[in-house]
Each structure stands twice: as structure tokens, then as C-alpha cells.
Amino acid sequence: MTAEDIQTHDQPTPLGCNPADLAWVESTVKQAGTSFAAGMRILPPMRRYGMYAIYAFCRVVDDIADGSDPLPQRKAELEEWHARIARLYEGEAHDPLERVLMAAIRFFSLRQADFDAVIDGMIMDAENAIVAPDEKTLDLYCDRVASAVGRLSVYVFGDSSDNAQKVAYHLGRALQITNILRDIAEDAARGRLYLPADLLNRFHVPLNPIQALSAPGLEDVARILAARAQDHFRKAFATMKLCTPKAMLPARIMGASYESILVALCKRGWAQEVLLARPKTSALSKAYALASSYIP
Structure with a gap:
């Protein structure tokens, strides 16, 4: 063809x-x-x-x-x-x-x-297998597997502006960090640990994926990354207001859905006994997140 x-x-x-x-x-x-x-x-x-x-x-x-x-x-x-x-x-x-x-x-x-x-x-x-990357490598990975998809997506949504590219930058990183925080145990079973080495070392978390799951300091590492993801969500949503509103609606919905996952993760925490269970988001919180995405 x-x-x-x-x-x-x-x-x-x-x-x-x-x-x-x-x-x-x-x-x-x-x-x-x-x-x-x-x-x-x-x-x-x-x-x-x-x-x-x-x-x-x-x-x-x-x-x-x-x-x-x-x-x-x-x-x-x-x-x-x-x-x-x-x-x-x-x-x-x-x-x-x-x-x-x-x-x-x-x-x-x-x-x-x-x-x-x-x-x-x-x-x-x-x-x-990515294990305890440095910050530069982690950010490059997030850019490639998430923000690059966002850059393609905003063109399809109908906004190719510089601000739309900034949305892709921040929302992609927010989504990928949320994925990482949600899947720590699942990734460990596959021999992967996407949490950055400097944070793991700071809180005395072993760089071994399985051993990291039982380390008390893992909670601190995860909460720092959660705050980072939340900051990217905040910047993404703020920049969406500078873009074509109709074009950004799909991004708002995707972002709201994932932000609710991050909120549920933070509520659940990252203690060893809960790591193997995915966080539950109530039907009400999901509905609220989706409804909120329609508000300019």
C-alpha cells in the first residue's frame, strides 16, 4: 500500500x-x-x-x-x-x-x-532489566514510553501548540510515575525496580527488587515520587488551560483517571503487606474524577 x-x-x-x-x-x-x-x-x-x-x-x-x-x-x-x-x-x-x-x-x-x-x-x-536507575535515566525512560506517546496524542487531539507539548511532557511523566508506584511488587517479580537509586540509597532501601519490598524506607521513597507525580499533574492541568479546550478534554479525562489512582495509592501506602494489592478507587471517586475533567 x-x-x-x-x-x-x-x-x-x-x-x-x-x-x-x-x-x-x-x-x-x-x-x-x-x-x-x-x-x-x-x-x-x-x-x-x-x-x-x-x-x-x-x-x-x-x-x-x-x-x-x-x-x-x-x-x-x-x-x-x-x-x-x-x-x-x-x-x-x-x-x-x-x-x-x-x-x-x-x-x-x-x-x-x-x-x-x-x-x-x-x-x-x-x-x-531496569533496576534502580539514576534520575537522568529514569526521566529519559518516562519521556520515551509516556511523554512521547503524549506528543503524538496531542496532535491527534487537535492541538500542536508549544503548550500542548508541555502538557505531553508533564502528563506523560505523571502517568508513568503513577504506573511505577502502582506496580512496584509486580515489577519486582519481573526483576525490575524503577525507583531511582539516589532515593533508595538515601532511605537505606536495598537496590535488589525483591529485597526492596520489605524495606521500611520504601514508603518514604514512594511518597517523594508521589509528590513528584502530583506536581506533574498540577502543571499538566494548569497548562491545559492555555490550550484549545476541546482538544484537551481527552487528556483531562486520562489525567483525572490516573490522578485518582495516585490518590488511592497514597491513601493505601506502600507497606509490605499492601504492596501486592492494587489500590481500590470507589465508583464515586472515579465518577468525580471524570466529571471534574469536564470543568474548564
């Missing part, structure tokens, strides 16, 4: 794509059960399927990084995705995901560097 094969805006299907291709990316999102789905569903069809394609791409490369295949094979598959993305920018696509992605790239002027950043983040995770 070449760029000329993609239909134009006046065609009856979103992004001018084949309905079967659109169904493929949509099913990938639904099967994943992502908490981001609510933010995607409110978008008009053109933008919604653009987001579905971005999410499906992220899901595919994340599954490669977290897969059980030998490291050389996983790294080769991720490197091949660099080549596949490059071919999309040359107008060459061969499967449903590639075809919808190529259409989204054209319609929303998505930047190749952001796709490459996501892939590089997955390679960071696959190549060497």
Missing part, C-alpha cells in the same frame, strides 16, 4: 481506511482494557481511530519488550519496528496496523521521532 492508496477526508470511513483495518486497531484497544479508553471514546471518529492506531502500536511494541522470547530476538523485532516506521513515512504499509498508522501520520502530521522514542524506550526495558 502506498500513500496514494489512502482515501481522502470526504470518504465515509474514518481516516479513509478499510473498515477491517479500523476494526483491527479498535479490537486491540478493547482487548487491552486500557484505562485510557474513556478518553479515546469521546473523540470524533477520525481522531478516535488515530488514537486507536497509536495505542495499538504501543501495545504491540510493549508486548515484544515484555515477551518471553530470547533477548536478541526481542531486540531485533523492536529494531525492525524502527524500519517499519521509516517505511510508513515513505508511503509503504503492509498490515492493518501499519495502514491505519500511515493514515494517521498523514492526517495529523505525526512526527517520526516520537514513534522512534517509544521504540527506544521499549528497547531500554528489554535490553537490560
Whole structure:
């Protein structure tokens, strides 16, 4: 398939794509059960399927990084995705995901560097299990696996301004730090510890993922990172007010949903006996978070 094969805006299907291709990316999102789905569903069809394609791409490369295949094979598959993305920018696509992605790239002027950043983040995770990174490495990882996705997303949402890019910067980091704080025990079982080494050392937490779970100082480390995430949420929401309101609504919904998770985590804490249980957010708090996202 070449760029000329993609239909134009006046065609009856979103992004001018084949309905079967659109169904493929949509099913990938639904099967994943992502908490981001609510933010995607409110978008008009053109933008919604653009987001579905971005999410499906992220899901595919994340599954490669977290897969059980030998490291050389996983790294080769991720490197091949660099080549596949490059071919999309040359107008060459061969499967449903590639075809919808190529259409989204054209319609929303998505930047190749952001796709490459996501892939590089997955390679960071696959190549060497991340354990107690320094602050610079942790921030780079958050930028690649989260803020880069945000940079792609705000284009699809309809705002390519500098302020929208700042939203992507802060919201991506807020979401990823929240993920890290939610999944400490799960990540430890996979030999990973994304908490920064300087904080772990300051509070005498072992740099071994499993041993860290029982360290009293883990609570202090987690609360410092939670405050950092909350600061990123605050800056993201403040900057959204400087952007196109309609374009930022999906980001507000996604942010509100994840901020409620962070609040629940802080209420639960990070004591060893509760680390294995995911925090519960009541239906009321979820509804309030989502409703609040509609308020300018």
C-alpha cells in the first residue's frame, strides 16, 4: 500500500481506511482494557481511530519488550519496528496496523521521532532489566514510553501548540510515575525496580527488587515520587488551560483517571503487606474524577 492508496477526508470511513483495518486497531484497544479508553471514546471518529492506531502500536511494541522470547530476538523485532516506521513515512504499509498508522501520520502530521522514542524506550526495558536507575535515566525512560506517546496524542487531539507539548511532557511523566508506584511488587517479580537509586540509597532501601519490598524506607521513597507525580499533574492541568479546550478534554479525562489512582495509592501506602494489592478507587471517586475533567 502506498500513500496514494489512502482515501481522502470526504470518504465515509474514518481516516479513509478499510473498515477491517479500523476494526483491527479498535479490537486491540478493547482487548487491552486500557484505562485510557474513556478518553479515546469521546473523540470524533477520525481522531478516535488515530488514537486507536497509536495505542495499538504501543501495545504491540510493549508486548515484544515484555515477551518471553530470547533477548536478541526481542531486540531485533523492536529494531525492525524502527524500519517499519521509516517505511510508513515513505508511503509503504503492509498490515492493518501499519495502514491505519500511515493514515494517521498523514492526517495529523505525526512526527517520526516520537514513534522512534517509544521504540527506544521499549528497547531500554528489554535490553537490560531496569533496576534502580539514576534520575537522568529514569526521566529519559518516562519521556520515551509516556511523554512521547503524549506528543503524538496531542496532535491527534487537535492541538500542536508549544503548550500542548508541555502538557505531553508533564502528563506523560505523571502517568508513568503513577504506573511505577502502582506496580512496584509486580515489577519486582519481573526483576525490575524503577525507583531511582539516589532515593533508595538515601532511605537505606536495598537496590535488589525483591529485597526492596520489605524495606521500611520504601514508603518514604514512594511518597517523594508521589509528590513528584502530583506536581506533574498540577502543571499538566494548569497548562491545559492555555490550550484549545476541546482538544484537551481527552487528556483531562486520562489525567483525572490516573490522578485518582495516585490518590488511592497514597491513601493505601506502600507497606509490605499492601504492596501486592492494587489500590481500590470507589465508583464515586472515579465518577468525580471524570466529571471534574469536564470543568474548564
